[in-house]
Amino acid sequence: MRISDRIFGAVVILGSFIYVMAAQGIAKPFFADPLGPQAFPIGVGIVAAICGLVMVFSPDEEPDWPEMRSFLSIVGSTILLIAYAYSLKPMGFLVPTAIASAVISYQITPAPMRAVIYGLGISVGLFVLFKFALGLSLFAFPRDFFG
Amino acid sequence: MEILQNLQLGFSIALSPWTLMLAVAGCFIGTIVGALPGLGPSNGVAIMIPLTFSLSLDATSSLVLLTSIYYGAMYGGRISSILLNIPGDEPAMMTTLDGYPMAKAGRAADALVISGVASFVGALLATIGLAILAPALSRIAFEFGPGEYFALYLLAFCTLGGVASNNQAKAAFASCLGIAIAMVGLDPNSGTPRLTGSNLHLYDGVDFLVAIVGLFAVSEVFFFIESHGKSGASNVKLGKVRIPWRDIFEVRWVMLRSSILGFICGVLPGAGASLGSFMTYVTEKGIAGEKGGFGTGVPKGVAAPEAGNNAAAGGALVPMLTLGVPGSGTTAVLLAVLVTLNITPGPMLFVEEKEVVWGLIASLLIANFVLLAMNVPMVKVFVKILEVPPAALMPAVTMISMVGIFSLTGSYFDLILVVAFGVLGYVLRKMDIPTVPVILGILLGGKMEKSLRDAMVLSDGSAWGLIYTRPSEPTNPSMIASGLLIAAVLGFIAPMFLRRILRKPQRVSD
Numbered sequence: 001m002r003i004s005d006r007i008f009g010a011v012v013i014l015g016s017f018i019y020v021m022a023a024q025g026i027a028k029p030f031f032a033d034p035l036g037p038q039a040f041p042i043g044v045g046i047v048a049a050i051c052g053l054v055m056v057f058s059p060d061e062e063p064d065w066p067e068m069r070s071f072l073s074i075v076g077s078t079i080l081l082i083a084y085a086y087s088l089k090p091m092g093f094l095v096p097t098a099i100a101s102a103v104i105s106y107q108i109t110p111a112p113m114r115a116v117i118y119g120l121g122i123s124v125g126l127f128v129l130f131k132f133a134l135g136l137s138l139f140a141f142p143r144d145f146f147g
Numbered sequence: 148m149e150i151l152q153n154l155q156l157g158f159s160i161a162l163s164p165w166t167l168m169l170a171v172a173g174c175f176i177g178t179i180v181g182a183l184p185g186l187g188p189s190n191g192v193a194i195m196i197p198l199t200f201s202l203s204l205d206a207t208s209s210l211v212l213l214t215s216i217y218y219g220a221m222y223g224g225r226i227s228s229i230l231l232n233i234p235g236d237e238p239a240m241m242t243t244l245d246g247y248p249m250a251k252a253g254r255a256a257d258a259l260v261i262s263g264v265a266s267f268v269g270a271l272l273a274t275i276g277l278a279i280l281a282p283a284l285s286r287i288a289f290e291f292g293p294g295e296y297f298a299l300y301l302l303a304f305c306t307l308g309g310v311a312s313n314n315q316a317k318a319a320f321a322s323c324l325g326i327a328i329a330m331v332g333l334d335p336n337s338g339t340p341r342l343t344g345s346n347l348h349l350y351d352g353v354d355f356l357v358a359i360v361g362l363f364a365v366s367e368v369f370f371f372i373e374s375h376g377k378s379g380a381s382n383v384k385l386g387k388v389r390i391p392w393r394d395i396f397e398v399r400w401v402m403l404r405s406s407i408l409g410f411i412c413g414v415l416p417g418a419g420a421s422l423g424s425f426m427t428y429v430t431e432k433g434i435a436g437e438k439g440g441f442g443t444g445v446p447k448g449v450a451a452p453e454a455g456n457n458a459a460a461g462g463a464l465v466p467m468l469t470l471g472v473p474g475s476g477t478t479a480v481l482l483a484v485l486v487t488l489n490i491t492p493g494p495m496l497f498v499e500e501k502e503v504v505w506g507l508i509a510s511l512l513i514a515n516f517v518l519l520a521m522n523v524p525m526v527k528v529f530v531k532i533l534e535v536p537p538a539a540l541m542p543a544v545t546m547i548s549m550v551g552i553f554s555l556t557g558s559y560f561d562l563i564l565v566v567a568f569g570v571l572g573y574v575l576r577k578m579d580i581p582t583v584p585v586i587l588g589i590l591l592g593g594k595m596e597k598s599l600r601d602a603m604v605l606s607d608g609s610a611w612g613l614i615y616t617r618p619s620e621p622t623n624p625s626m627i628a629s630g631l632l633i634a635a636v637l638g639f640i641a642p643m644f645l646r647r648i649l650r651k652p653q654r655v656s657d
Contacts, residue, residue, distance in 0.1 A: 004578065012320060022342050023330075028339075029334075029339050035599065035600045054316035058316075060313070070374075073373075081365070082566055084562075086559060100545075104372070105538045107372045107375075108537050108541055118539045118542060121539075126543070126550065136201055136554045138550075
């Protein structure tokens with residue numbers, strides 16, 4: 001079927017179309033150079049659309065996509081990393097880092113005890129490295145934890 | 148004799164204890180980075196950048212540290228190729244073809260030593276080549292105006308796909324994607340916001356480091372999650388390390404030829420080390436013919452790609468330093484470092500920042516000897532490091548990447564972007580779309596547009612301004628610009644035909 005390349009190519013064409021539209025909407029400045037701020041992005045969008053067309057009409061072999069379980073692990077890890085990004089400041093460095101590393105470690109090799117040990121080790125080790133060897137300003141725990 | 152004077156200046160900087168220590172540390176870290184599967188030279192250097200900034204090193208020191216890591220990674224990549232049949236980084240792909248069969252036949256130690264010596268020969272000759280060619284090329288670069296630069300950028304993007312990628316449309320799309328991302332932000336010529344979707348975070352554009360850490364490091368983590376780290380654990384035993392003098396003597400011409408060919412591949416903008424190892428392997432295979440036994444575990448098949456990729460690594464520094472056009476993903480990262488340190492690569496670098504350039508070249512010469520010592524007598528140390536399980540390594544890589552970016556920019560938005568680029572990188576790599584052109588596009592897209600627009604200003608909006616680059620001589624076309632444009636078109640079309648002739652050799656499976 002070779003459906004992946006065709007779908008991806010269609011997405012590329014659609015994306016390029018939106019991109020070119022957006023580029024046409026760029027406000028023209030008063031004193032523009034001969035080419036102006038629109039032409040180059042529009043050109044890039046058109047070339048990308050041509051590449052998309054090639055992918056639709058001469059697709060490659062199907063890539064081996066992961067099975068459902070691996071796919072869900074990857075989606076889960078993505079959500080975890082986003083949550084990690086938001087928790088870094090309010091919750092301090094140590095706890096979110098330990099949890100995030102332990103979960104990722106478990107996803108790679110499902111050994112719960114070892115994942116917890118790796119998580120704690122990575123969290124404390126990196127904190128020491130970043131804070132004391134490299135002098136980054138990190139907070140180990142939430143700042144208002146100790147008042 | 149100018150070069151000797153310059154080298155003397157370089158060594159006076161490189162031999163200071165501090166710089167020397169950084170070079171040795173860089174070589175050590177680099178070899179580890181290269182040896183560990185899942186940590187290639189580009190993301191190894193990328194995640195080291197925040198650390199370099201927090202050590203507040205000056206330009207020469209940080210460049211010495213990072214290029215030593217780069218050279219070290221090129222040496223280290225072969226270790227896991229030979230022992231695990233997994234390339235430690237992309238250029239080491241070709242080394243698996245003969246390295247792993249040799250290891251299975253009980254000659255793992257010999258393969259490591261031969262490839263280590265070949266790496267040394269390739270890297271040393273390339274560093275000497277860099278010292279000779281770069282100043283000469285920088286003199287030509289003074290002739291470059293915006294039209295010539297535009298042609299050069301176009302050449303870099305057209306040759307990026309090259310023979311090493313499988314589908315020209317996909318390689319071209321990757322470049323477009325990178326350039327398209329580079330357009331986001333304030334227009335440098337007029338100051339109007341472009342394609343930001345009114346999101347204030349995007350007014351500064353997308354940070355290059357965010358993209359590279361996401362595309363390389365985070366996407367690699369996803370690959371490990373998918374395969375559940377199954378790929379670890381060596382089943383090859385490493386015996387006592389002896390130096391196989393006979394084999395090394397036998398491959399002397401292979402090393403020499405491959406170094407020269409690899410260096411040329413590296414100098415071509417956009418081509419890089421992967422092309423170097425690919426071309427040298429295919430060439431030597433052709434020279435040896437059927438009875439050469441390539442693919443069954445012969446010393447020549449290990450020496451050729453290793454000399455080639457290390458020579459290409461040195462060669463790739465030539466266009467990066469003289470023209471500001473990197474020849475590979477890792478040199479793109481190094482270019483980004485230079486720009487962040489307020490040093491503009493280009494011909495002026497060789498006039499104004501002599502200490503930086505020659506200090507770097509001298510350090511690289513020293514680094515090569517350090518690396519030879521680390522990679523031949525001390526190779527067992529690095530083999531031990533391969534035993535670190537992915538379940539401990541990959542979470543650490545993720546966290547270093549995230550915290551490194553956070554410490555540089557201090558913004559949540561950038562962390563979210565890192566994750567987004569990680570997902571993008573995973574999908575692109577699954578679809579067999581190369582990620583290096585995306586990186587180069589983000590880094591060079593803005594400059595490419597600027598040079599095109601400046602050329603159009605000079606020619607008053609006429610497209611002929613790309614060839615007739617000097618308005619004062621309207622009948623005299625620029626040989627450099629037209630040559631580069633022709634090379635760009637050929638470089639894009641030729642691989643489509645060459646790909647049928649030069650079949651990519653397949654890796655042996657157990």
